Amino acid sequence: MNFDESNDIMNIRLTLQFDGTNYHGWQLQPGRPTIQGMLKDALHKITREDINPTGCGRTDAGVHAYEYTASFRTNASIPIDRIPFALNANLPEDIICTGAAEAPDDFSANSSASGKCYRYTIDNGIFPDVFASRFAWHYKYPLDIESMQAAAEAFVGTHDFIGFASSGFSVKTTVRTIYSIEISKNNNIITIDVAGNGFLYNMVRIITGTLVYAGGGRISPGSIPEIILSRRRENAGITAPAKGLCLRQVFY
């Protein structure tokens, strides 16, 4: 495509969908395929500019997104409605741009975000479902949904979630607010939808691991408040595998 240069800088908001199986997460890493790296390359091809797109957050290696938000500034006068088509022609098949819109000058996909919703998917069949295997954690032992739902309620609200974070992060505060956790089961597929104002490193995956402990009877749902209050990682459940996690939506 051929876009004219102009002196007007546009701030553009993108929505992306990706199958994270083959990527080392969002963030650019030299020598490794990442979503940000692929987007940067595609943006270079369509604008001829060296753009570092801003993402709504880091996603871990192997994590997917149904609606990831990114933003970038450009001098190229690109017809907004052509951006998704132009990007998709230059992105690999497992990353799709589903929308583009001009954003206010002060919009940032990262700092403007007010919250996010993640979905964790568990395949609870005895044998793994081959059609779900890229996007679900196969966990074959029985899980009691009502126990998981009771445990989930205790996470809702504002808490210090330091016990539900992997080490290797640096944040100002480990207090976060969870708006809701909805758990449902359809045949063998269990989905856990978690919405909150922000999440620590691996937080949704550790909450999932803890809900699985509750569903399997290893801990009682009533013990969640004290596990949270203990602020100790070792009291929570395992970190559920990355491939079951999908960023569903970012709130602005």
Place this chain on the structure above:
Amino acid sequence: MNFDESNDIMNIRLTLQFDGTNYHGWQLQPGRPTIQGMLKDALHKITREDINPTGCGRTDAGVHAYEYTASFRTNASIPIDRIPFALNANLPEDIICTGAAEAPDDFSANSSASGKCYRYTIDNGIFPDVFASRFAWHYKYPLDIESMQAAAEAFVGTHDFIGFASSGFSVKTTVRTIYSIEISKNNNIITIDVAGNGFLYNMVRIITGTLVYAGGGRISPGSIPEIILSRRRENAGITAPAKGLCLRQVFY
């Protein structure tokens, strides 16, 4: 695993689920990965016998199965309920044995079948859904579901479907009976469920291509009877891609 030899020959019926993306269909081919080849290898590992499993039918390269049926005879006295676990330990991740049962001596996965049900999946969004892309044909142009449903009705019944078969097959008769075609749409995903007593080579994929012509206004639903009666392949629609096709069920 360690199974005792015995003199009793058992006839065993298996159900398999597979993601056909990486396979050249069911049938054994030297030097190419096929479902039958993988199953034969896994059966050899658990029985130490050279078994040629019988399949309910050939599936094309790239076609999937939700419930494929196979059968085989063995001298090994295998505990039936352990067969799926033993096979799954020796099958690749994209082929799963979901069940095993002892079958009557005269049962054959192929010749005992009285019919099959296939599902064809179309992703009708403007941009491909990355989560559906392994199992759906991305077709971005508008499709009118009611026209597709009207066209589908004309296929139901007993007809000579020679115009809906690719060349390269050899069968006694090209007359087949279609029991039903159900078409539904959920967001951008269109599913076409076709049940019948048997299907010619590529028949479901050509019916799908013809329904897409009807949905796109390229042919009228009312013209289907004469297209069938013409018995000419060139009057039907294109052969829809293999990756959208999934064998759902075999009737016995």
